[in-house]
Amino acid sequence: MSRSTTSNDYKKHHLGDDNETTSILFVVFISAVAAIGGFLFGFDSGVINGTVTALGNTFNANDISTGFNVASVLLGCALGALAAGPLSDHFGRRPIMIITAIIFAISAFGSGVSDSSAEFIFYRLFGGLGIGAASVLAPAYIAEVAPAALRGRLATLQQLAIVLGLFAAFLSNYIIASLAGGAEAILMLDIAAWRWMFWVELIPSILFLVGVLFIPESPRYLVAQGQTEKAKAVFKRISSGNENEQIKAVKESLHGDQKTSIRDLFISGTAKIHPIVWVGIALSVFQQFVGINVVFYYGSQLWQAAGFDESQSLFINVLIGSINIISTFIAIALVDKIGRKPLLLIGSIGMFISLGALTYVFGTAGLDEAGKLALTSSMGTFALVMANLFVVFFGLSWGPIVWVLLGEMFNNRIRGTALAVAASAQWIANFAITMSFPIILGSVGLAGAYGLYTFSAFLSIFFVIKYIKETRGVSIEDM
Numbered sequence: 001m002s003r004s005t006t007s008n009d010y011k012k013h014h015l016g017d018d019n020e021t022t023s024i025l026f027v028v029f030i031s032a033v034a035a036i037g038g039f040l041f042g043f044d045s046g047v048i049n050g051t052v053t054a055l056g057n058t059f060n061a062n063d064i065s066t067g068f069n070v071a072s073v074l075l076g077c078a079l080g081a082l083a084a085g086p087l088s089d090h091f092g093r094r095p096i097m098i099i100t101a102i103i104f105a106i107s108a109f110g111s112g113v114s115d116s117s118a119e120f121i122f123y124r125l126f127g128g129l130g131i132g133a134a135s136v137l138a139p140a141y142i143a144e145v146a147p148a149a150l151r152g153r154l155a156t157l158q159q160l161a162i163v164l165g166l167f168a169a170f171l172s173n174y175i176i177a178s179l180a181g182g183a184e185a186i187l188m189l190d191i192a193a194w195r196w197m198f199w200v201e202l203i204p205s206i207l208f209l210v211g212v213l214f215i216p217e218s219p220r221y222l223v224a225q226g227q228t229e230k231a232k233a234v235f236k237r238i239s240s241g242n243e244n245e246q247i248k249a250v251k252e253s254l255h256g257d258q259k260t261s262i263r264d265l266f267i268s269g270t271a272k273i274h275p276i277v278w279v280g281i282a283l284s285v286f287q288q289f290v291g292i293n294v295v296f297y298y299g300s301q302l303w304q305a306a307g308f309d310e311s312q313s314l315f316i317n318v319l320i321g322s323i324n325i326i327s328t329f330i331a332i333a334l335v336d337k338i339g340r341k342p343l344l345l346i347g348s349i350g351m352f353i354s355l356g357a358l359t360y361v362f363g364t365a366g367l368d369e370a371g372k373l374a375l376t377s378s379m380g381t382f383a384l385v386m387a388n389l390f391v392v393f394f395g396l397s398w399g400p401i402v403w404v405l406l407g408e409m410f411n412n413r414i415r416g417t418a419l420a421v422a423a424s425a426q427w428i429a430n431f432a433i434t435m436s437f438p439i440i441l442g443s444v445g446l447a448g449a450y451g452l453y454t455f456s457a458f459l460s461i462f463f464v465i466k467y468i469k470e471t472r473g474v475s476i477e478d479m
Contacts, residue, residue, distance in 0.1 A: 027145055027238050031154045033211035034141045035161035037097060037134030040104045040208060042165025043201050044073070044131050045293070046321070047173065054183035054194040059117040072121040074431035076128020077135070078424045084133035085140075085420025092225075093141045093218045096133060101209035103130035108201035128427075135423045139407030140415055144218040145238050152335035152472060155407050159400030160328045165204070167321035172200045174314045223247055264414045265421065277418050279467050280406055284426030286460045287402045290351050291453030292394050293430055294437050295320065295387065308380075316384065323388050327395025339472040340401050344464045347397020352457040354390040358383060359454050363447035398460075408471055 088096045107127025114120035138158045146154040177183050180193035187193040219238070222231035231247055265277050308316065334343060361383045410418040440449045 030215040031142045031157050033215050034138045035157040036208040037138045038158040038161030039165040041131045041134045042162035043169045046166035046169030051194040073124040073128040074427050076125040077132035077427035080129035080132025081136050081423035082420050084136040085416040089416040097137050097212045100130045100133045105205035112195040112198035136420050139403045143407035144220040153332050155404040156332045156400040158403045163324040163328050170317040170321040173197050174318050280422035281425040283402050284422045285429040287398050288429035288433050289456035320391050324391050324395045327392045331396045331400040339470050341468045341470045343397045343401050347393045348461040350393030354386045355454040355457050357386040359450040
């Protein structure tokens with residue numbers, strides 16, 4: 001009798017633990033697959049970094065044309081982000097992710113075979129549709145399958161994947177350029193190295209496509225479509241019970257069976273957009289206006305302007321990419337412990353200080369005979385340290401936390417559409433910063449550009465204090 005009781009108690013407690021462990025592992029797996037879209041987002045954003053000069057020379061582009069070669073992808077991103085929300089609300093998260101993977105592959109191949117600026121811009125714009133869609137789909141999907149206690153850490157998989165993608169692009173660019181002797185040099189099959197840099201992206205594109213075939217549809221999307229039994233089956237796999245209660249909570253948060261539309265972003269009976277949507281848009285814009293993507297897109301040019309040669313500049317990109325990854329791991333460790341708002345505040349203050357230091361360095365440096373910025377050895381080292389500190393503070397705060405908040409801060413009814421609007425605003429801001437950098441660099445120099453980014457970081461401090469609400473531990477249905 002005693003042995004039987006002990007056996008039953010063991011099963012009751014430990015079998016439940018095994019089921020919960022299995023559910024968590026499955027959630028981690030499907031979240032990681034969705035985050036491959038973020039990896040592609042990062043890779044596609046970073047691969048351009050090592051090719052800017054080669055593209056300019058190959059296509060005989062001036063500063064404005066070079067800026068558009070780099071920034072053109074971002075217009076596609078804005079359109080892709082804007083379309084992904086409504087499309088995923090209508091057709092489902094999973095089918096749109098499959099289409100996104102195919103778009104990445106076509107863009108990677110086409111960018112590498114382009115023989116003119118117009119052709120290259122077409123494929124980059126097309127690829128931007130995929131990047132923009134991935135920036136919406138991955139955080140939305142992860143937020144909808146993750147339990148509240150783990151949602152922050154799982155949502156940061158999106159940013160971790162982005163920075164891993166950036167690092168992979170920087171590293172592959174560095175290796176390819178080193179093997180060929182430069183981005184414009186011939187690598188294999190009588191083909192320039194910069195073209196191979198784009199073709200490397202075909203590998204993660206195919207992995208993403210295959211991975212998405214093995215993940216389920218978002219259960220919250222299924223409930224919204226009235227497919228309750230399918231939703232129940234998914235909830236059973238991603239949680240440790242209470243499927244009926246979860247479905248009931250989702251239905252209540254959706255306010256019945258009415259389909260989502262753009263009108264839901266407006267306060268009922270008025271032409272005013274809900275304040276929470278404006279907060280999401282502002283989060284997205286501030287994330288870009290601190291100038292982080294100038295470092296990622298133009299890192300090679302930036303460090304050459306600061307006195308480093310091409311090889312050194314590409315290696316610095318790899319170093320910065322590594323630091324970005326480490327910082328994101330710090331965010332993963334802290335986001336569900338100390339919360340979203342404290343990390344954003346720490347990041348804003350740190351970025352303001354480091355960007356201010358860079359503005360001072362670039363503003364007080366002299367020029368060489370060719371008219372380029374000339375930093376002393378000590379000031380060059382100081383600038384490099386400050387740039388890396390800037391990446392550290394961004395990587396543990398505004399990089400991942402913005403995506404966490406955008407994935408969870410909107411209620412079930414408006415999440416897809418509101419996230420799409422916020423992400424689209426982010427890509428438009430990214431375009432403005434990226435397109436303007438070569439022009440600002442050529443007119444007022446690095447000091448003028450970094451002065452603007454410093455001011456944006458300063459404003460973000462007060463924005464966080466006044467408008468950001470803590471969402472740590474709050475369930476998606478209670479948002």
